[in-house]
Amino acid sequence: xxxxxxxxxxxxxxxxxELINKNKERFKKIxxxxxxxxxxxxxxxEKHKEKKNSKILTDNFDHILKSPVDIIVEVMGxxxxxxxxxxxxxxxxKHVVTANKDLMAEHGKELLDLAYENGVTLNFEASVGxxxxxxxxxMECLTGNExxxxxxxxxxxxxxxxxxxxxxxxxxxxxxxxxxxxxFAEANPDSDVLGYDAARKLSILSTIAYDKKVNWKDVHIQxxxxxxxxxxxxxxxxxxxxxxxxxxxxxxxxxxxxxxPVIVDKNSELSKIxxxxxxxxxxxxxxxxxxxxxxxxxxxPTASAVFGDIADIIQxxxxxxxxxxxxxxxxxxxxxxxxxWLIRLKTTDKIDTMCNLTGSFKNCHIxxxxxxxxxxxxxxxxxxxxxxxxxxxxxxxxSKHVQHIKKFLHIK
Amino acid sequence: xxxxxxxxxxxxxxxxxELINKNKERFKKIxxxxxxxxxxxxxxxEKHKEKKNSKILTDNFDHILKSPVDIIVEVMGxxxxxxxxxxxxxxxxKHVVTANKDLMAEHGKELLDLAYENGVTLNFEASVGxxxxxxxxxMECLTGNExxxxxxxxxxxxxxxxxxxxxxxxxxxxxxxxxxxxxFAEANPDSDVLGYDAARKLSILSTIAYDKKVNWKDVHIQxxxxxxxxxxxxxxxxxxxxxxxxxxxxxxxxxxxxxxPVIVDKNSELSKIxxxxxxxxxxxxxxxxxxxxxxxxxxxPTASAVFGDIADIIQxxxxxxxxxxxxxxxxxxxxxxxxxWLIRLKTTDKIDTMCNLTGSFKNCHIxxxxxxxxxxxxxxxxxxxxxxxxxxxxxxxxSKHVQHIKKFLHIK
Numbered sequence: 001x002x003x004x005x006x007x008x009x010x011x012x013x014x015x016x017x018e019l020i021n022k023n024k025e026r027f028k029k030i031x032x033x034x035x036x037x038x039x040x041x042x043x044x045x046e047k048h049k050e051k052k053n054s055k056i057l058t059d060n061f062d063h064i065l066k067s068p069v070d071i072i073v074e075v076m077g078x079x080x081x082x083x084x085x086x087x088x089x090x091x092x093x094k095h096v097v098t099a100n101k102d103l104m105a106e107h108g109k110e111l112l113d114l115a116y117e118n119g120v121t122l123n124f125e126a127s128v129g130x131x132x133x134x135x136x137x138x139m140e141c142l143t144g145n146e147x148x149x150x151x152x153x154x155x156x157x158x159x160x161x162x163x164x165x166x167x168x169x170x171x172x173x174x175x176x177x178x179x180x181x182x183x184f185a186e187a188n189p190d191s192d193v194l195g196y197d198a199a200r201k202l203s204i205l206s207t208i209a210y211d212k213k214v215n216w217k218d219v220h221i222q223x224x225x226x227x228x229x230x231x232x233x234x235x236x237x238x239x240x241x242x243x244x245x246x247x248x249x250x251x252x253x254x255x256x257x258x259x260x261p262v263i264v265d266k267n268s269e270l271s272k273i274x275x276x277x278x279x280x281x282x283x284x285x286x287x288x289x290x291x292x293x294x295x296x297x298x299x300x301p302t303a304s305a306v307f308g309d310i311a312d313i314i315q316x317x318x319x320x321x322x323x324x325x326x327x328x329x330x331x332x333x334x335x336x337x338x339x340x341w342l343i344r345l346k347t348t349d350k351i352d353t354m355c356n357l358t359g360s361f362k363n364c365h366i367x368x369x370x371x372x373x374x375x376x377x378x379x380x381x382x383x384x385x386x387x388x389x390x391x392x393x394x395x396x397x398x399s400k401h402v403q404h405i406k407k408f409l410h411i412k
Numbered sequence: 413x414x415x416x417x418x419x420x421x422x423x424x425x426x427x428x429x430e431l432i433n434k435n436k437e438r439f440k441k442i443x444x445x446x447x448x449x450x451x452x453x454x455x456x457x458e459k460h461k462e463k464k465n466s467k468i469l470t471d472n473f474d475h476i477l478k479s480p481v482d483i484i485v486e487v488m489g490x491x492x493x494x495x496x497x498x499x500x501x502x503x504x505x506k507h508v509v510t511a512n513k514d515l516m517a518e519h520g521k522e523l524l525d526l527a528y529e530n531g532v533t534l535n536f537e538a539s540v541g542x543x544x545x546x547x548x549x550x551m552e553c554l555t556g557n558e559x560x561x562x563x564x565x566x567x568x569x570x571x572x573x574x575x576x577x578x579x580x581x582x583x584x585x586x587x588x589x590x591x592x593x594x595x596f597a598e599a600n601p602d603s604d605v606l607g608y609d610a611a612r613k614l615s616i617l618s619t620i621a622y623d624k625k626v627n628w629k630d631v632h633i634q635x636x637x638x639x640x641x642x643x644x645x646x647x648x649x650x651x652x653x654x655x656x657x658x659x660x661x662x663x664x665x666x667x668x669x670x671x672x673p674v675i676v677d678k679n680s681e682l683s684k685i686x687x688x689x690x691x692x693x694x695x696x697x698x699x700x701x702x703x704x705x706x707x708x709x710x711x712x713p714t715a716s717a718v719f720g721d722i723a724d725i726i727q728x729x730x731x732x733x734x735x736x737x738x739x740x741x742x743x744x745x746x747x748x749x750x751x752x753w754l755i756r757l758k759t760t761d762k763i764d765t766m767c768n769l770t771g772s773f774k775n776c777h778i779x780x781x782x783x784x785x786x787x788x789x790x791x792x793x794x795x796x797x798x799x800x801x802x803x804x805x806x807x808x809x810x811s812k813h814v815q816h817i818k819k820f821l822h823i824k
Contacts, residue, residue, distance in 0.1 A: 131699035133553030141545030144719025287543035287716035294702035304699040307556025
């Protein structure tokens with residue numbers, strides 16, 4: 001019998017408890033193992049008294065630790081007190097399953113080491129891509145590959161907002177309100193809209209993929225707070241869509257890692273990933289591009305990943321956790337591959353700015369006047385690395401007419 | 413140290429040998445385990461003498477069995493003699509990895525039982541979807557789900573042909589020639605174009621997903637040999653594309669399973685899966701739709717999956733193989749869900765046939781005359797189950813004017 005305790009009884013905790021109870025019989029039939037939900041840790045027992053499983057609620061973590069529990073499932077979210085509990089659980093030789101990307105991005109290395117030292121497993125499939133099977137396929141199925149790059153939509157809230165802006169011509173504020181009304185965005189949406197959530201998930205994926213520590217704070221992070229309806233207007237006019245992409249690429253002497261809004265072809269695979277759906281494109285040197293997509297959040301999708309991790313621990317008792325490499329990756333923040341860029345320059349002298357643009361860039365397509373507003377020049381620039389582009393734009397910005405420059409990377 | 417023998421030195425065998433040699437060092441660093449390629453079985457040693465690894469070639473399978481090999485990789489393809497070799501390997505308590513869908517669709521149940529009885533593992537990730545991680549995610553990551561349905565493009569050759577017919581308006585013969593010239597289709601392409609290959613893969617996926625034996629010969633199989641350029645013309649006129657889809661669905665009292673050309677919306681996810689790429693959409697009751705896509709065949713994509721299976725055996729020494737359920741599924745061959753259908757009726761009296769059509773079907777949209785050829789009526793019929801549709805079409809076929817009816821299911 002496998003005895004399981006859940007820390008946290010919010011959306012994911014409720015889904016996990018339900019899935020454990022629902023799958024008991026089938027799981028026993030397939031594996032011969034019995035699942036027992038033994039405890040659920042909550043801060044305030046009173047608050048959850050009307051829910052199912054009220055008899056196994058506790059507000060005492062040490063009580064759980066001292067009980068004969070085999071697996072502790074941490075679905076509280078946030079770094080504290082999850083960090084303290086998971087550390088205690090691992091040193092007490094309990095297997096741990098967590099859905100917590102903040103925790104894994106911040107303390108993954110230490111916790112995996114702790115699991116290893118104590119001969120137990122720490123699984124965290126749900127921390128990236130919600131219900132999408134991605135970490136196990138990456139670690140186990142694709143192990144014969146050197147991973148070349150990752151391109152992903154990892155945050156459902158911002159993808160929902162951008163979908164609304166693209167499909168329904170909403171502005172940023174309208175899209176945020178919809179996301180909040182639908183329960184996707186928090187009252188304080190910073191972690192999503194500033195790109196932090198996606199960067200944390202990218203750091204977990206990349207640390208595994210390249211076997212180098214990719215600290216999320218070293219990733220170039222640009223959120224979507226600056227995106228307006230005009231950006232979509234100009235993107236659409238060129239057959240593009242705008243997506244918040246998390247990208248990493250193995251380079252000779254480091255790893256490029258960034259989260260930023262990029263333009264993608266409107267008929268591309270990633271453009272079709274809409275609303276709260278997540279997608280991860282992994283390129284391996286042997287397998288080529290492999291795409292995984294599905295619901296990146298929500299009660300049952302996340303619980304599905306948590307349950308898979310629980311089953312994994314029960315069925316592979318002798319498996320040891322993976323470790324994160326402690327060697328820091330040399331992180332590159334500039335996209336130094338010849339690429340296309342969409343540029344918007346606010347200017348008080350359009351003619352002068354246009355001349356400067358065409359003078360600076362060999363391959364520059366300036367938008368026709370009917371799309372160009374009075375005080376702005378919009379252009380597509382091709383075949384430039386970010387470094388060269390930045391240098392030339394800096395020169396343009398030095399002109400007394402140019403007031404503001406906005407740029408979007410184009411990813412194929 | 414893990415000693416590995418490969419049976420077969422064709423495309424996949426060559427890729428597997430190369431991947432084993434390439435990954436030796438990295439694998440040892442991560443897992444502490446050494447990989448050793450000990451033997452490669454070929455029919456004719458002379459023929460392969462100029463290749464790499466020529467020193468470890470053998471034409472004697474029993475010699476391999478008697479050697480201290482741990483894992484036998486079967487990449488010969490076809491049922492015989494692979495079946496005999498894999499059986500012998502398992503009863504000799506060797507772990508087996510196979511990429512062979514014919515073998516697994518035909519004898520999977522018996523071979524997995526044999527592996528179980530002998531306490532060894534039989535892994536077969538590469539048998540479905542080539543390099544795409546699909547069987548392990550389905551069996552392990554999604555184990556908390558009841559699988560509701562599978563929709564998939566599982567045959568790269570036919571998908572390439574249909575892509576050429578859609579994108580370049582080729583007819584069937586031109587598309588087949590291209591597929592043969594590119595090395596995707598065999599000189600005898602029957603197994604691909606008749607849908608057998610896709611049906612075998614669907615049977616493996618469905619047997620795992622629904623835990624009931626889905627015999628591939630019980631699946632409703634319709635290939636693409638009957639698809640012509642006009643089908644694409646009419647499909648396109650309605651914003652549709654045509655794909656060879658492998659579909660299975662859990663029903664109350666059985667499993668619907670079919671391989672057939674269906675029409676899909678041109679902007680749908682599956683329509684965008686082009687050329688030799690495969691895609692599998694799995695719907696779980698907890699996770700919702702999860703999509704996996706990537707290269708479904710080829711030297712290194714397939715070797716990538718084989719290598720993942722080898723690593724799995726080495727790292728999970730105590731894991732036992734899954735078993736296929738011996739209980740036959742009650743297979744439904746008709747799509748008895750209210751759906752749309754594209755219908756082509758060859759007729760000697762268009763007016764009479766149109767009247768009969770609109771009389772028979774409540775929701776019937778007949779194409780405008782400029783698309784309708786002289787001797788044909790084309791229509792979209794909505795909200796009909798296949799059973800009802802067939803009954804009504806049978807009545808129409810009884811009319812002396814109607815000579816031939818062709819129908820396509822529309823899948824959203």
